Amino acid sequence: MSRGNENTQEPSIHPVVFLGAGPGDPELITLKGRRLLDQADLIIYAGSLVNTALLEGVGGRCHDSAGMDLEAIITLVLKGYRQGLKVVRLHTGDPAIYGAIREQMQWLDREGVDYEVVPGVSSAFATAATLKRELTVPEVTQTVILTRQAGRTPVPERESLTRLAAIQATMCIFLSVSMMDQVVADLTAGGYSEETPVAVVEKASWPEERVLRGTLKTISAQIGSSKIRKTAMIIVGPALDDASTIASKLYDTSFKHEYR
Ligand code: SAH
Numbered sequence: 001m002s003r004g005n006e007n008t009q010e011p012s013i014h015p016v017v018f019l020g021a022g023p024g025d026p027e028l029i030t031l032k033g034r035r036l037l038d039q040a041d042l043i044i045y046a047g048s049l050v051n052t053a054l055l056e057g058v059g060g061r062c063h064d065s066a067g068m069d070l071e072a073i074i075t076l077v078l079k080g081y082r083q084g085l086k087v088v089r090l091h092t093g094d095p096a097i098y099g100a101i102r103e104q105m106q107w108l109d110r111e112g113v114d115y116e117v118v119p120g121v122s123s124a125f126a127t128a129a130t131l132k133r134e135l136t137v138p139e140v141t142q143t144v145i146l147t148r149q150a151g152r153t154p155v156p157e158r159e160s161l162t163r164l165a166a167i168q169a170t171m172c173i174f175l176s177v178s179m180m181d182q183v184v185a186d187l188t189a190g191g192y193s194e195e196t197p198v199a200v201v202e203k204a205s206w207p208e209e210r211v212l213r214g215t216l217k218t219i220s221a222q223i224g225s226s227k228i229r230k231t232a233m234i235i236v237g238p239a240l241d242d243a244s245t246i247a248s249k250l251y252d253t254s255f256k257h258e259y260r
Contacts, residue, residue, distance in 0.1 A: 014086045016077055016113060018101050020094045020120015021045070025205035026053045028121045036118065041085035044076060049092035049231065051206065060086070074107045081113055094122040097146060098174055122146075124172035126204040127233040130211060133199075135170040137239045143169035149176035149183050165190025170237035177202075177232040180223045184216050187236060192216055197240035202232040213240075 017036050022028035029037070037043065040060040045052075047064030055062050065073050073089075080087040091099045095117060108115050124146055128135050135144045145164055148155065153175075157163075164171060165187045176183050177200060188194060194217040202210040212222045216236070 012084050013081070013114065014084070016081055016087045016089060016108060016115040018089045018091065018095045018099075018104070018115060018117045020118060020122075021050045021054055021090050021092055022121040023093055023123040023126035023205045024051045024203060024209075025126075026051055028126065028205055029054060030118065030120065033118050033120065036086075036088055037090070039086055040088040042076070042080040042087045043090055044073060044088070045090035046092055050090055054090070060088070070103060070107070074104060077104075077108070078111060078113065091120070092123070093126075094120045097122050097124070098148070123204055123233050124174070124235075127172070127199075127201040127235055130201050130204045130209060131199050131213075131235065131240070133235075133240055133242075135172075135235070135237075135239050140238050140241075141169045143167065145169050145171045146174065147171060148174045149179045149186070151175065151179065160190075161186035162190035165192050168192070168238065170235065170239040173234040173236065177223065177234060178229050180220050180234075183234060184220050188216055192236065196236060196238065198234065198236040199240060200228060200232050200234050202226075202228045204233060 017040075019033050019036055020030070021033070037054065037058055040058065043055065043058065043060050043062045044065050045055065045062060047066040063076060068076075077087055077089060089101075089104065091101065095101045096119070101117070105115060136142050145167065147159065147161065147164060149161060161173070161183060168191065173183060187196070194215060196216045198214060198216055198219045200212040200219065200223060210226065210228065212219065212226055212228070214222050
């Protein structure tokens with residue numbers, strides 16, 4: 001609903017949109033996201049990871065936030081919002097995962113600014129799609145952990161990779177490929193065997209996507225020779241092992257249909 005009024009020249013107010021751009025492929029954005037981008041007056045995008053092909057043909061002004069700090073981003077957002085512009089803050093994948101949107105939303109809360117969040121396809125799921133693997137396999141694991149190796153951003157000790165590895169679930173490890181040796185050391189210390197399957201996908205869903213498949217024993221050397229250093233997802237766990245032939249009961253003839 002527009003609160004604008006032509007007589008008083010008061011601009012109409014549009015909620016700021018935090019939008020998930022998806023993992024890279026410009027077709028992997030939601031229909032709602034595509035519409036909001038097309039209608040936006042001002043788009044502030046995380047240039048290091050968002051595929052700029054998404055911005056081709058848009059009418060709004062586009063700003064790369066790569067060189068901007070939080071204050072500069074918020075200043076730009078507030079200015080646009082108060083001018084009545086449709087402002088989109090475009091984040092890679094899904095904004096709820098390592099999107100750093102919390103501090104932006106809290107700042108907007110303090111300013112009394114209205115906003116909404118529109119989800120996107122996380123790179124974790126784009127990577128699973130590339131690998132053609134289901135991350136939850138009956139009787140193997142029914143749990144997916146989205147996590148990262150501690151880096152400049154610390155990770156609480158109770159959820160270190162070593163601790164999480166003890167669960168033997170499927171793990172999607174973000175932001176960590178440059179520390180692969182440490183990832184492998186921590187996972188093995190935590191109880192994953194050296195034979196545990198692991199895959200690394202660089203730039204999943206982009207044209208230049210690269211895939212490495214190996215085990216915890218081989219993957220460090222594979223990463224070393226591939227020179228993959230960033231924008232890569234590590235997925236590890238027994239669910240990647242195609243040898244398991246256990247099928248889900250969901251489509252078993254004896255399973256009640258209402259759960260399908
Ligand atoms: N919100 C994003 C994650 C941002 S953190 C999401 O939901 O995907 C940035 C990290 O995400 C990168 O270091 C990398 O681990 C991962 N990443 C982002 N895009 C990727 C892609 N296309 N392929 C593989 N990993 C990707």
